[in-house]
Amino acid sequence: AFFWLVSLLLSSLIWFIAVKASDPRDEPLQKGLLIFGVMFSVLLQEAFRFLYYKLLRKAIEGLVALSEDGCSPISIQQMAYVAGVGFGLMSGAFSMINLLADALGPGTVGIHGDSQLYFLTSAFMTMVLIFLHTFWGILFFHGCEHRRWWEITAVVVMHLAVSGSTFCNPLYVGSLVPSYLLMAAAAAWAYLLSGGSAQNLRRFLLCK
């Protein structure tokens, strides 16, 4: 969570500088800057995920060196999951909490001609992002562990795609549907990487 926060800080710093340095009345330029800000932020988040991976790796090595039987009390998969959840929670909290606070107060949604489904779609979008961050954490760390660069690039590309799809808002079908599809794909992939299989799933569901 802390690492996500730092990445957010740095990316907003860049965006802020860019905005201050540019002309505030130029609408397309502002929109362009915003898009640039979003993309840059995504890249920075992934970079910080990588840094976090490096830090956790060192920590695990330290723990293994110190432990009596040569294996660390927490595995890298668990750390990947926790890292993903941390990133997701932080990004979700930052996206939603102001919305929730405003939702407590009086007002009408979409009174100025915006979509009336603003709160609902924000909620769904946030949820899908949180799940995605968790799965991306697992995929990313797995890719780093086994040196499969294509996995890492897949995660980055997916993140960029999801963020990019939100540019279609308020045409919600353009952003929510692809995001959910990507989430299902990432979920299946992460499940398989963590050692699950269709058989395991069936056994679990049928409570054998």
Add this chain to the structure above:
Amino acid sequence: MITFMNNSDSEEEPCNERTSLMSAESPPVPSYQDGLPASEAGEPQAHRKRRTGSSRSPNNIADGDMSDSGVPVRESALENEEEELTLKYGAKHVIMLFVPVTLCMIVVVATIKSVRFYTEKNGQLIYTPFSEDTPSVGQRLLNSVLNTIIMISVIVVMTVFLVLLYKYRCYKFIHGWLILSSLMLLFLFTYIYLGEVLKTYNVAMDYPTLFLVIWNFGAVGMICIHWKGPLQLQQAYLIMISALMALVFIKYLPEWSAWVILGAISIYDLMAVLCPKGPLRMLVETAQERNEPIFPALIYSSAMMWTVGMAKPDTAARGPSQQMWDAEDGRENHRSPSHADSQMSETRSPIPTRPITSFEELEEEERGVKLGLGDFIFYSVLVGKAAATASGDWNTTLACFVAILIGLCLTLLLLAVFKKALPALPISITFGLVFYFSTDNLVRPFMDTLASHQLYI
């Protein structure tokens, strides 16, 4: 000594400052395990060697080689064990401290966001006499710096005064001061707090009920904090009085002064704890010389006090303000009848001046980490001020919260590495301040723009 403030409704401010902070950790188990298998002659030597060894990196086994032949092998094994156990219990201690700090912050933020009283400006403390309603920015800055200087010097003077009192064994005075201040906190501030909360939610309450509630709350609190009580109840009371104190600070410190004071106090904490002539360090050393355990009423401890007290003498623990000494002393006296039953007191007495005493029966989970209440208060002040003044933005509050917790984590990590008393304020407050200012000014416009276009990063 109770001082009254000038322009406000007559609220009394205790002049004890719960400011010095430190987090403490009881010595890890291996140092005790060392005592057991070793012979009497070898033990002090091994102990000495291990202490020099442990202050360096854990993998530096070379230190052990410098000792006698019989010792090195045991050295490295012990050192490894020690480090591993430290890390394992370090993680548990971190969680044990996260919960109370989080609870305190939640209480403060919830109150600030709902009760208007604590964000209204109703005068200032006499410790910060310069007003901030000045026309120019420079003048305002100057006033806040002057306020800070006055506040910090008040704190320094009182800390030194308490150290002197402790050195010259004026326990009764300290004890009385401590009781008076917690009395005021528990009764007066609670009464005001309850009054404001009831006003906010428009709930009517008659005086007899109020009297009954506050009397019970206060009396149980006094007993729990200064004498014996269930651990969790004591922890709950300590959290509540920290929150109340933090709320008072948030209300009565003017804006810029508050931030400058937070910064200055973390620097002061750093110096008071680490410099050889710092008052807090002298306090710890005096306590260690006299082999007295360090205290109860103004330190939050996550484990049973009496076991920690017995295990201690060598622990790096510091109290926020020295009034604790006396309460501790009072507590000691109360505790001694119960100690008579335990085995350990008997084994303690023949071992006079050894800094580390062996305890056979103490379980690891009974050793906890200690954090001064001043730490709680200033963390909550930072988060509360962020909640109050950050343009109604929850992101800033959340960011400060995460920053403080990470700072606490790092401090505990350093504690595990250095194994002596460390100031808990500097790292957390620095992170908190950095994140507050940057989130408020940089992240907020970015997130607001993103939210208005409904873009997600």
